[in-house]
Structures are given as C-alpha cells and as structure tokens.
Amino acid sequence: MKTPLRVAVTGAAGQISYSLLFRIASGAMFGPGQPVILQLLEIPNEKAMKALEGVAMELDDCAFPLLKGLVLSDDPRVAFKDANWSLLVGAKPRGPGMERADLLKDNGKIFSAQGAIIDEVAAEDARVAVVGNPANTNCMIAASKARRLTPDRFTAMVRLDQNRAQALLAKKAGVDLTAVRDIFIYGNHSPSMFPAFAQATIGGAPAAEVIGDDAWLRGPFCETVGKRGAAIIAARGLSSAASAANALVDHVHDLMTPGAVHSVAVSGASAYGFDANVWAGVPVRTTTPGSYEIIEGHPMDDFARSKIAATNQELAEERAMVAELLG
Numbered sequence: 001m002k003t004p005l006r007v008a009v010t011g012a013a014g015q016i017s018y019s020l021l022f023r024i025a026s027g028a029m030f031g032p033g034q035p036v037i038l039q040l041l042e043i044p045n046e047k048a049m050k051a052l053e054g055v056a057m058e059l060d061d062c063a064f065p066l067l068k069g070l071v072l073s074d075d076p077r078v079a080f081k082d083a084n085w086s087l088l089v090g091a092k093p094r095g096p097g098m099e100r101a102d103l104l105k106d107n108g109k110i111f112s113a114q115g116a117i118i119d120e121v122a123a124e125d126a127r128v129a130v131v132g133n134p135a136n137t138n139c140m141i142a143a144s145k146a147r148r149l150t151p152d153r154f155t156a157m158v159r160l161d162q163n164r165a166q167a168l169l170a171k172k173a174g175v176d177l178t179a180v181r182d183i184f185i186y187g188n189h190s191p192s193m194f195p196a197f198a199q200a201t202i203g204g205a206p207a208a209e210v211i212g213d214d215a216w217l218r219g220p221f222c223e224t225v226g227k228r229g230a231a232i233i234a235a236r237g238l239s240s241a242a243s244a245a246n247a248l249v250d251h252v253h254d255l256m257t258p259g260a261v262h263s264v265a266v267s268g269a270s271a272y273g274f275d276a277n278v279w280a281g282v283p284v285r286t287t288t289p290g291s292y293e294i295i296e297g298h299p300m301d302d303f304a305r306s307k308i309a310a311t312n313q314e315l316a317e318e319r320a321m322v323a324e325l326l327g
C-alpha cells in the first residue's frame, strides 16, 4: 500500500468542494492505487464549520477505501501541514454583472496569507493549484509569498476553459468529443482568454478545415468560451461548481501523469509573449509527477498574437492592482 497523499482543500464546505471532495476520495484525481488524507479548511465561523462537519459525515458514509483520514480545521496551519497538494478553492464567487477581477480586493488577501503559510508548513514536494477567482492573479499572489517553494509549484486552473472549448468544437463539428484534440487556452481565466483553435485538430485534420468557418472561430467560438462562466451564472443563479470541480480533477490528474499535454496557467511563459511574472494559460507537458515543461513553438498568426497581447495586458493590469499584496 502506498503512503497516503495529504491533500488540503480550502473552501471545503462550498459548492465546488461538494462536487470535488468525493471525486478525490474515490481515486479520480490521484488514481485507484493512491490513498489520500483530506485536510479540509473553512473559515472560523460556526455555520461554515458545521456545514463542513456535515460534508465529513457524508464522506464517511461513502466508505471510500482510499480515504485514510479526514482533518477538519479553521486554522490554515493545521490544514496545510505536510500537504503534498493544496487546492485553493475557498474564495468569494462572483454574482451576476460582475467580472472575476472585481473579486480581487476581497479574495487577494486570502491568497497572500495562504501562500505564506503553505510555504512554511506544507510538504517538501508541495504543489498548489488555485481555483478561487481571479485564479491567475490569486496564484501569482500566493507564489509571491513563498520563500522555499519555487514559482513552478504554483499553478492556476484554466482547464475548465479547455474542456469548454473542446466540447464546443465537438458540438459544432458534430463529432464525438474524443475526436477533438490539442485545443489549448492561452492567458487569463477571463473573457480575454484565447482558445487557440489553429493548433486544434478534429479527427486528425486541422480544426479550422473541418469547421470551415473562420469567422465563427474568431468570433462566436472565442466569445462563447470566454463568457461561459457568466452564461452559467445567468442560467443557474450560481457560478459553475460541478464542471469546475471536474476540471480541477483533470488539472491535478494530468499534472501527476507524465506525458500528459494540457492547458495550465503558469509563470515564465515569455516564449508566447507573456510577461514572465504573470500566471498565464499555456500548453504544458507533464514531465515527472507534479512537474511540467511549457510546450513552446506553436506558431501564432497576427490574430493569435493580438489576442495574446490583450490577455497579457489584462494580467499585467491585475498585477498592478495588487502590487501591495506581492512579495
């Protein structure tokens, strides 16, 4: 039996976690042979901690063979202690009419404090995945507080956008989802993101040839992927939760799977024209479990370059907005 992985999850009584924790405990994230201990963090508030106890009762009642322990805490030093992975979900979600960047003032502080504590108390091989919005900039804030852990240990999630883009291309082409490959997200998890359709293939042929409608790819396709979160909020009255949890399972699973090629927001993506000190979605290849290299050299035409410049500009502006939280 392998040593259990310690997985810290923040916002553990929230709606994303309610879809996430059961998938981790079932083995979907780390594989069917990998036991886990869940270390669940909530805010020091009676209602939140009581709700967390209820979630823990349900986890017990699933009798998951891989779940070797549960820690419930309102103290980040306890929740992040020796964590191999810290999944930073806990933050305020946006409501109708808001952009994710509107959350920066409220949520940024959370990631500044948690980045510093993870750096102090998490495991030697600690990895951090940020979901709480605005995810790219919150990830940058957390990483900036680390002295021991290098920036590559901190990733932000753009996988939901990749999955949305893949599903939309499959629907438009009228093919099975698995026929769509190599659709990657560049830049911010915001409407400015760029789903780079020129690299994608459908049934082995260039996606643009199969779709045969460049105006749709440049316009409605990019726009629909970019604004899908807002469309879900408009329809559900709440932001995406199950699909976000599913995307985080994919994000971490693929980062633990050598050879996997997938979109992840990381720093140092200057090969594509991003400022080196912002966290931007790019395609990466997982090298060893938890580590990756940026896949460089995908050709970009003028349209792609202008989209990347715009999303980089937004990330740089968000960085400037939180300057006082960095370092």
Ligand SMILES: NC(=O)C1=CN([C@@H]2O[C@H](COP(=O)(O)OP(=O)(O)OC[C@H]3O[C@@H](n4cnc5c(N)ncnc54)[C@H](O)[C@@H]3O)[C@@H](O)[C@H]2O)C=CC1
Pocket (backbone or CB within 6 Å): 010, 011, 012, 013, 014, 015, 016, 017, 041, 042, 043, 048, 089, 090, 091, 092, 093, 094, 110, 130, 131, 132, 133, 134, 135, 157, 158, 160, 161, 189, 239, 240, 241, 244
């Ligand atoms: N990156 C992405 O693709 C996506 C990101 N999100 C973001 O994920 C975040 C969470 O969303 P939901 O689960 O729907 O929200 P929610 O409001 O249902 O749950 C958030 C939970 O976090 C807790 N929390 C707040 N501050 C905390 C802290 N400092 N430490 C620990 N826990 C804390 C709250 O008490 C609450 O239980 C939001 O910021 C949302 O915008 C949502 C969907 C997709």
Ligand SMILES: O=C([O-])CC(=O)C(=O)O
Pocket (backbone or CB within 6 Å): 093, 094, 100, 133, 160, 228, 229, 230, 232, 233, 239, 240, 244
């Ligand atoms: O749109 C939101 O606020 C939640 C989110 O990040 C998404 O669904 O992509």
